[in-house]
Amino acid sequence: MSIAFNRVADLIRDQGLRHRYGGGALRVQGICHDGDAEGTVAIRRGNNGGVVIFCHKCQGNAEFLAALGLTEADLYDEPLPEQQRDRPADDTWIPCRDRGHKRVAQYVYRDERGAVVHGVTRCDHKCFAQWRPDDTAKSGRRWSLNDQQGNRLVRVIPYRLPEILKAIADDRVIWIAEGEKDVHALVAHGLQATCNAAGACKWTTEHAQFLRGADVTIVADRDDKGKEHAQLVVETLRPVARSIYVVQAKAGKDAADHFAAGLGDADFRQVWAPLPYPADPSGVAA
Structure with a gap:
């Protein structure tokens, strides 16, 4: 019997929180x-008589x-050596840390309802590691999107999907970049942008739908x-698109370079209009 688990469960009951x-x-x-x-936060009995708590939305x-009103110490029946405790899901650990690399960014891919599907971490040496939520793991995540046979375990979705769907409903232009860093550069300048995970040439018809x-x-x-x-x-x-x-x-290689040079969204150079907007007389289809 886990004293810590019962302590947390009793507190949830006493506070009248919805649970099952x-x-x-x-x-x-x-x-x-x-x-x-209810159901967003998963609470399980852990090793050593403790309890593991993981929120799928907060990722920790x-x-x-x-x-x-609890602390990490309340998750254990007895004090444990620091190195034996579960690593929090939102820490800075990445698979390449053993090579001296440090995490510099994390990108979370969410579905239509905002639930986490998978994530991408980027290190200071430009390594990209993908992970999926797993509340049975100590860190709350697994560093692979596939099972041992290579079968994909998570959906294929574009980055910032909830924001993109709302932008389409609001009749806004959707910008597609090659990576998450460029997406954030576009968003920082008031645009709605997305990309696929894993870099160039990994975009699929599943993303396009x-x-x-x-x-x-598209920013090439x-x-x-x-x-x-x-x-x-x-x-x-x-x-599927209305216009492309x-x-x-105009300066540098990508969207981030373009904005870093002090340029705006109107300064991008159009190189191709494969599917012009229906009301655009200047568009030349190719």
């Missing part, structure tokens, strides 16, 4: 993010514990791989 048991875990409403529906347990009816501008990196990637994205979007334009940075 399922899949070997106590599923609780996410009071750490506006108290949404710190905010949930704070909302309950989410952009049905959208007006799309200024190299051969960038051109190849843009051509692939165009071909997948032709059957391809542009390049």
